[in-house]
Amino acid sequence: MLEVQGLSVVYPGSRSPALVDVSVTLQDQRMVVVGSNGSGKTTLLRACLGLAPVTRGRVRLFGQEVQDARGLLTVSTNLSEVYRLLSVPVGDLIRLQARLKGGETAQAFRWIREFELDPILPRRLHEISTGQAKLVSNLLALDHDPRLLLLDEP
Template sequence: MLEVRGLEVTFPGATTPAVRGIDLRLDRAKMVVVGANGSGKTTLIRSILGLIRPTAGAISLDGRDVRTIQGDPGLSTNLAEVYRLMSLPVRDLVRLYALLKGGDPAEMEGRLREFELDPVLGKRLHELSTGQQKLVGDLFAVCFQPRLVLLDEPFDNVDFARRRRLVRLLQELSADVLLNTHELELLGSFSGWRLGLMFEGRLLGPFSVAELDRLYLTRGVAPEALAVLETSLGTFSVTRDAGDRPVKSATSLNALVESLA
């Protein structure tokens, strides 16, 4: 179980926090977090991974503070930077990380074949295209029996056919998943998942992706507000069944807020 309480991260030299006041609980669930570039989605994931020191708040995994966790292979991610332990061909990296995670390399090799990525096995990560690197990271994240998978923009630069395969794979995955994306139009693929909306470092929700059609954004503090969002452009409320603009109609969360400001 992942639990985030009051998370705040301010980078050195910055005047405003990259993320603030984030509360999140994920227990036998899958959640997609939608937000524009720069809204703080990756900072949230890197904080959970222990790659960033939070300014305030606490993050725990199965009741243990992530800052004290050592040797727990149950959490995985698709962030490419964590697979740069050595400069080796992908085939060797697969075997290395299978060893580190206590898994079977054949599982990952099978997934690579399934995604028609066998040709990358003999290449090093820097020799792959951006989309191939992203997919290799995605497959590292879902292989070797993880309990919690953190996916940062897993569909970036991935072609349509493989996106569909990846969505199916994520749906079938038995692990908890926290998935970041800036693409609102992808939400239809995750109807059974929880939904978080991220804007200017604040996380709203959780809602349900299934109720996306019923969510609206309204200027000011609405009496029936499901959540209230304080932004540099003013205060907005997320409401159900009625409001100023339907969330689903937006091309991005930023555009939606700006259209109401």
């Protein structure tokens, strides 16, 4: 499902690496990565999604290199930066994701109502609180029964 081999990440302009020689293989299991601030947890998730500059090593999802984005269609994440890239209202974002994933919006909207978030539907992610944006990101990540779910500070 997820295979990380010898992964190293150095961000442009940085002298010190964010990750050095990280390897992990996940197959139908759960894993929690813990560590102090700045230890590379988010960078690892970003690299698994093709959002961080991999300096060395490789990441494979479902047998495909991450650079081949087709595998990412079955992965969900709650990294809010992914969703904040689109400056659209929350309700439109839910509908857009449903279209992209080929599913229905009913489940996500049920969760929105259950958490009493209806008032944020016409607002954009950058217009709502950080907590509300994280909750929306979590709901979007859980929607459509993903094969792989990568969560950052859920």
